[in-house]
Amino acid sequence: MKGFILSFRSEFYKSRKTLGFWASVILPLLIGVLLFAGFYTKSEKLLSLPPMMLWLQFAGAILAVMGSLILPIYIIFIAYSVNSIEHRADTWKTLFNLPIPRWSVYAAKFFYAVFLVFICLALFVLFTIGFGNLLSIVKPELRFDNFHMEKELAQIYFKLFLSSLGILSIQFLLSLFWADFLKPMGIGFICTIAGVVAATKGWEYSYLFPYAHPMAAISSMLKNNHGDPSNPLQIDVFTKDVFVSMAVALVVFIAGYFIVQRKSVK
C-alpha cells in the first residue's frame, strides 16, 4: 500500500506541469466560460423560460456533447498522457526497477488516470453550478436562483464517471503498450464512433460495448417514474450499462496487471 501511495504521489508530481493534468481543469473551465458567455449575450431570448428549464438548458448544453464527444475523447487523451510521460522519457525501466512492487506502480498509474477523469467531471459539476449562479447575479432577470439541481447534476456526472471506466481501462492498456499516439487514438476514435452509432440507433446490445456507455449513460439517466409531476428529475445512476462498464474496467485492470507482470522491459 505504501508503494502505491508513493507511486501515486509521484504520478502527480511528474504530471503537474503537463497538459495531461491541466486539461482536466482547463476543459471544464473553458466550456463553462463559453456557456456562460453564450447565455449572457443571448439572455433576452431566455427570459421567458422557467427556472427549471433554464437549468436544464444550461446543463444540457454540455451534457448533449458530453457522452458522444467530450468524455470519450478526453479519456483517450488522459489514458495516453499518463503513459506517454514514461514512453517519451524512456523511464519504464527505471519505474520497474524501483524497490516497489510492480502492481503498485501499475495500479498507481491506472488510478491516477481514474483520478484525473474524476477531477475533470467533478469540476464540470462545480463550474456548471458556479456559472449558473453567477448568471443569476450578473443577469438577475435570468431566474437561475429559483431552482436547484445540484444533487441531480452530481448524480448525472457520477453516472458518467462510472460509465467511463470501461473505456478508460481499455485505452489505458492500449497506451501502455504502444508508445505512439496514433494507434490508441485511432482505435479509440473508431470505437467511439461505433459506440455513438450503436447507442443512438438503439442497438439492443449496445450496453455491452464500453464505448457506447457515456452516450447510454445520458440517454438512460432519467428514471421512468410514471409521470410523477412532483419530481420529474429523478436520476437513475445504476443502470445496466453502468454495471457493464464497471465490470469491464475491473476485468481489464486485472488482466492488464498480469500482462505487465509478465512484460519484459525492452
Place this chain on the structure above:
Amino acid sequence: MVIKTEGLSFTFGKQQVVKSLALQVPEGSIYGFLGPNGAGKTTTIKLLLNLLKPDAGNIHIFEQDIKTNRINILSQIGSLIEQPALYQHLTGKENLLNRALLLQVPAKRVEDMLDLVQLTNAANKKAGQYSLGMKQRLGIALALLADPKLLILDEPTNGLDPNGIIEIRELLKKLVAQHGKTVFISSHLLGEIERMATHVGIINNGAMLFQGSIADLQAISKPLVRVESENTVDAANLLRRNHFNVTDVTDEHLLVPYISKQQMGEINALLNQNGQTVYSISKQQKDLEKLFLDITQRA
C-alpha cells in the same frame, strides 16, 4: 559474491543474446563488464535488474535469489541503463526530487547529489535542455541517490568529455575505496576499464570469454611497442638479429611486445645506431578485437 549468476541465458525471438553466463562479482570490486556493441551487455544488466526474465539460470545478488527477494535486492542497487531516463519537462532537481519521493530519501540528499555531480548551477534548468554529458551526470546522481551498496552502470561515460570521464572514474574509485561500495560497470572500451577496474569480465556474442582480476587480464593483454621507420622490414630484421621478438611487420610499422621504458630506449638506440630512421616509437594497448582474438586462440 555480490553478484553471482549460474547458467544465465536469454533469447530475443530466435537469437540467443545471453549464453549460459556465470558472473562472479566480489564485494568491494569495480567489475568492468567488457564487450563490443551488441555483445549482450545491456541485456545482461536488464536481467540482473529483473527487467527481463531469464530463459534459464539463476541470479543471486547479495546472496539472495532475485526471483524471491526482488524488492529487498532492488532497494540496495542504484542503476543507470543505456542513456539516462529523464523526464525532459522537469528540471534536473525535480527529476531527483521525484525519485527521492519514490525511494523515501530526504530532500537534503538531492542537494548533495547535485553538488556531487556538479549540476547545482543547472539544477533549475529543464533536463530536456541539458547537454548529453549533463544528462549522463544527472543519471549517475539518480543512481547514487539512495546510497546503494551496489551500483550497476551501463556505459556511464558515453557522451562525456575527457574531463567528465576522469571525474566519473575518480568518483567511482572513491565510492569503492572510502564507502565500501561495489560497482558493476559495462563498457566497450578496454582502456577505460583498465584504468579503474579491479575485476573484469569479457563477453562476446552473449558468451563469457574471460573473467578474472585485472592482473589476470594484463597477463593476456600485454601492451606493444609500435615503431614507425623508413624501412620497417630492414628494421625488423635488425631487431630480430638482436633478439627482440617482433610480432608484426607492415609497410608502416612494426610491433614488439612491451617490457619496459628502458627496452623502448634500447630499440630506438639500436635502430638509430644502425642507420634506420625512426619516425615514431610509442607504447600501444591492444584493442579489444585483438584481445578477443588472443583470448579465443588460447582457449
